[in-house]
Amino acid sequence: MGHYQTMDHTPLARALAAQLAAPEHIRRLFAQVPRHRFLPDVMWGPGREQYDRTADPEGWLAVAYTDQALTTQRDDGAEGGMGVPSSSSSAPSVMARMLTAARIEPAHRVLEVGTGTGFNAALLCQLLGSGQVVTVEVDEGIAAGARSSLYAHGVHPTVLTGDAETYASGGQASYDRIISTCTVSRLPSVWVRQMRPRGRIVTPWAPAPGAPGGVLAVLDTTDSTAEGRFEGGLSFMWARGQRERGGTPPPHQGVPAERTEQVLADPRGPWLDGDQALLLSLLMPGWSYGMGQEPDATEPYVWLTSTTDTPGWARLHANGRIEQGGTRRLVDDANRAWALWESWDRPEISDFGLTVDLTRGVQTVWVHGPQHTIWSTRR
Numbered sequence: 527m528g529h530y531q532t533m534d535h536t537p538l539a540r541a542l543a544a545q546l547a548a549p550e551h552i553r554r555l556f557a558q559v560p561r562h563r564f565l566p567d568v569m570w571g572p573g574r575e576q577y578d579r580t581a582d583p584e585g586w587l588a589v590a591y592t593d594q595a596l597t598t599q600r601d602d603g604a605e606g607g608m609g610v611p612s613s614s615s616s617a618p619s620v621m622a623r624m625l626t627a628a629r630i631e632p633a634h635r636v637l638e639v640g641t642g643t644g645f646n647a648a649l650l651c652q653l654l655g656s657g658q659v660v661t662v663e664v665d666e667g668i669a670a671g672a673r674s675s676l677y678a679h680g681v682h683p684t685v686l687t688g689d690a691e692t693y694a695s696g697g698q699a700s701y702d703r704i705i706s707t708c709t710v711s712r713l714p715s716v717w718v719r720q721m722r723p724r725g726r727i728v729t730p731w732a733p734a735p736g737a738p739g740g741v742l743a744v745l746d747t748t749d750s751t752a753e754g755r756f757e758g759g760l761s762f763m764w765a766r767g768q769r770e771r772g773g774t775p776p777p778h779q780g781v782p783a784e785r786t787e788q789v790l791a792d793p794r795g796p797w798l799d800g801d802q803a804l805l806l807s808l809l810m811p812g813w814s815y816g817m818g819q820e821p822d823a824t825e826p827y828v829w830l831t832s833t834t835d836t837p838g839w840a841r842l843h844a845n846g847r848i849e850q851g852g853t854r855r856l857v858d859d860a861n862r863a864w865a866l867w868e869s870w871d872r873p874e875i876s877d878f879g880l881t882v883d884l885t886r887g888v889q890t891v892w893v894h895g896p897q898h899t900i901w902s903t904r905r
């Protein structure tokens with residue numbers, strides 16, 4: 527037994543709970559359920575720094591009670607990868623925000639998508655009782671780990687191993703709430719079909735992988751629809767089946783432009799500003815972006831690609847040079863999107879929303895209410 531097992535986490539948990547901006551009944555959960563009991567001995571912070579419980583038990587325990595997302599698995603558990611996070615314990619303030627948005631009531635049955643460490647499932651059990659909580663995790667090893675942490679903590683939710691995109695509970699409507707802890711761009715139909723009347727789905731949503739960040743979608747459901755607003759920006763890892771970028775590949779330096787133009791100001795502005803880029807992802811569907819560096823340039827360029835069936839790409843340089851290629855002219859699309867945004871009096875993220883209509887097979891992004899459609903995609 528290491529001496530760390532005797533270290534008292536209670537004051538740390540209380541201090542963390544006290545700093546969360548959430549209703550008291552949600553905040554209290556974070557003081558009651560010990561987050562560190564759900565974390566692995568080796569994990570990584572937001573700057574990819576490693577925390578090793580054996581080497582530094584106090585540092586490891588302290589970081590468990592900070593408001594940070596902690597990566598608990600990389601590269602789907604494969605050795606020798608790039609270190610891309612594939613499972614994490616989300617930042618407590620983000621978890622509190624989602625639990626609050628879900629408006630969970632005492633008799634509700636809740637499905638959590640993405641069990642991860644099991645910590646969020648443990649909070650739900652604390653809130654509702656184990657019998658009302660089901661959680662589903664695609665990664666077998668992670669599901670097994672979460673199950674044992676949950677049981678060791680004394681709660682027994684149903685922990686399913688499987689892909690939440692296709693998982694169905696015998697076709698029956700059985701949940702009042704779904705809280706998803708991975709990002710989707712296409713809301714799985716089974717989520718809507720499994721809801722009881724007056725259901726609510728809370729999920730990170732983004733129009734495409736590789737688009738900036740994402741938003742928190744808070745969707746109220748009927749038999750065949752899910753509809754609601756985006757409650758601000760939110761960045762989460764993608765659901766496994768939806769994380770491939772697709773569409774036009776990023777334009778490498780050697781790819782010649784079909785159209786080049788010169789503008790006066792640095793055209794990268796909106797794409798380098800996280801808030802503006804996020805807005806643009808709601809205004810203009812189907813694109814992704816990144817940065818590249820030309821050997822003789824002092825600053826990196828921003829590249830854009832289309833993730834729809836219509837190919838298109840662009841490179842935007844600090845010196846005002848804009849290069850575009852393909853059928854879809856993304857920079858022109860973006861300029862039109864901004865002009866619309868201006869004409870609508872510059873709506874904020876929380877003025878936008880989503881309607882998922884299973885009968886019509888479409889998903890629609892709107893602003894200031896479902897009647898003002900911005901764009902729709904086939905699901």
Ligand SMILES: C[S@@+](CC[C@H](N)C(=O)[O-])C[C@H]1O[C@@H](n2cnc3c(N)ncnc32)[C@H](O)[C@@H]1O
Pocket residue numbers: 612613614615616639640641642643644645646647662663664665668688689690691707708762763764765766767
């Ligand atoms: C941010 S982590 C979850 C954090 C977790 N709720 C917690 O409290 O620790 C996202 C999890 O979603 C899982 N996941 C991704 N795609 C999934 C899918 N299609 N079905 C079920 N789980 C999925 C990942 O394996 C990962 O463990």
